Amino acid sequence: MRKAGGASSRPPFCPDGAAAAPSRGHNGSHEGGPLFRRGRRSQQDATLPSPGGARQPRRKGVILQQTIQTTPSQERETALLVSVDTGEFDAEASLDELEDLARTAGAEVLAQVVQKRESPDKATCIGSGRLEEIAALCESHDIALIIFDRELTATQLRNIEDATGRRVIDRTTLILDIFAGRARSAEGRLQVELAQLQYLLPRLTGQGTALSRLGGGIGTRGPGETKLESDRRHIRRRIDSLKRQLTDVQRQRQLRRARREKDGVRTVALVGYTNAGKSTLMNALTDAGVLAEDKLFATLDPTARALKLPDGRQVLLIDTVGFVRRLPHHLVDAFRSTLEEAAEADVILNLCDLSSPDAAEHLEVTKSLLEELGCGGRPVIPVLNKCDKAPDALLPEAGRGAVRISALTGQGVPALLQAIAAALPPDRRRVRLLLPFSQGGLAEQCRREGMVEQEEYTPEGVRMTATIGLRLLKEAEPYLLPNEKPGDQKPTQIF
Incomplete structure (x- = not known):
């Protein structure tokens, strides 16, 4: 078992009472049971040594030799990842991505659990026996947070929290939490809050400790407790308000796009x-x-x-x-x-x-x-x-x-x-222009926005052969040479 020196204090993201302590290694096997494996970033390899010393690839449904990091980072909340593999997607690839998401949110992933099932259990998502093993694993290694790699119902959340005594979040909550931490603009914050409230609304009834976890930890950023009262009507009013504000934002974006299209x-x-x-x-x-x-x-x-x-x-x-x-x-x-x-x-x-x-x-x-x-x-x-x-x-x-x-x-x-x-759609044309010296600004626009092939100064002005956009062509139309009048050529794409 690998050991790291130094005592560990409770990470700042951990809820009260969930102090992190040095954890013990976990080894074991369970025929046909779930897959236990350490987080990819806690250990360099996730393969099991064979008697001959060669590495063997990990296999689903087999418990791997477990060496959990004994002293988690003081800045990170310790987490266990759980996946129920029903065959509908690549569970291992999805779990690896979940670990990256957890790391982005600030978690230290100590272990992962995978169980193959035909369908998730309606009450606890994972089987009751495996849930007991998860509870024991969290207790023995002082894991504060359990993250499921699928969306959980309010009933499942409550039952898993009751059985393990740990905070439980799902993949959706984790992603919403990351978005809440990254939103900088007013629009971004409105969008994240709307997504969080729409997710939380059907989970308010009987959620037990779910609302209390808004006090801190991964999966708790965003709307504060004052915005998440149990009154469903209040939540719906807030959702309606956010939708109206975002409709205004959408209208402004549409106006900006219309102006861009008008300007070419x-x-x-x-x-x-x-x-x-x-x-x-x-x-x-x-x-x-x-x-x-x-x-x-x-x-x-x-x-x-x-x-x-x-x-x-x-x-x-x-x-x-x-x-x-x-x-x-x-x-x-x-x-x-x-x-x-x-x-x-x-x-x-x-x-x-x-x-x-x-x-x-x-x-x-x-x-x-x-x-x-x-x-x-x-x-x-x-x-x-x-x-x-x-x-x-x-x-x-x-x-x-x-x-x-x-x-x-x-x-x-x-x-x-x-x-x-x-x-890009064809919107440029190769033209010949005679720009009077009074149109120096237009000549400079042609140089800046177009491709000038030839330029000659004459007593009448600047004679220019250039490929320019249709918007600029409208401004330059009075100065087109006689054989370049609109209708003489079709717009062509120049590469």
Whole structure:
């Protein structure tokens, strides 16, 4: 058993009375029972040594040799992850993602429990015998928090808390908690609060200690206790108020989009699985200075920056919130006005981490959510990021037109810019102009927003051959040379 030196005091996120103490190792076996395994970040390997010394891969339904970290971080709340594997999704991959989510929220994952069942138990989600084992594991290792990798009912939450004496949250609560901690804008906070209240409303009756856990700990950020009284009518009134405020926000976004369309501004949306590198790519393309961390949901509030393409066009690049497996529908509904920025974009970049073993699934998750948002028919470019970490990786599921890049090193970025330009609707035209010297500002606009091929100063003014957008063309129309009058040519795409 690995030991760490130093005594451990109660982490600040732990509820009163849940002091963390040095924990003891846990070894055992249970034929056909659940899978016990330590958190991926507590130990370097999750394989069982064979008699010959070679490592064997872990197998579902087998208890692995357990070595739990004896002294958890003083800054983190100790947690146990629980998954009920019914075969409807990849339980192991989902549990690994849950560990990343828990780590992002500030938890120290000490162990994981997986039980294979045909369906979750209606009363406790997991079997009663396994629940006793979980209670004993939490007691022996002083684990303060139990996180289930599926949404729990109010009855299940109450029964599990009663049986274990520990705080219990589910995957949805954990994700909502992370969002609550990351929301910075007024709109983001409104959206998170709406999602939390919609989730909590059906769980108020008979929830037992659930409301008391708003006092502190992972899964408790967001609406305070004064906003979560047991009066359902009060909660519904608050939900209605939040929806009205978000409707106003949505209306403002629609007006901004209408102005952009009127001005001929094209938009490109960055979407993709969380932690795929969207913010890093945003910074690489636009020097936006967006926070880029190796954490899930590091970016919550959308960011928009101007981006100039190789053909001279300027577009608006929008960074959006990341997606995960089984994204809670409460969040999709609450963040619909934000996600519509992607749905209404002229081109969508579906970014995925090529170095991830789950890259194909991540692409599919994003694709499904885009379809749910009504993005069908819009150009989508699969962008395979982090190719510097996986130079030989192939991803046939990305299909034709996928672009391999490294947002960190810049590899492949020029090809991505060319692909964006090619995917945008045709809205530019190659023209010849004679701009009088009094129109110096218009000439400068052509240089800044278009591609100037030839420029000559004459006594009459500046003679220019350039490819410019249709909006700028309207301003320059009086100065078109005779054979360049509108109707002489159709708008063409220049690459």
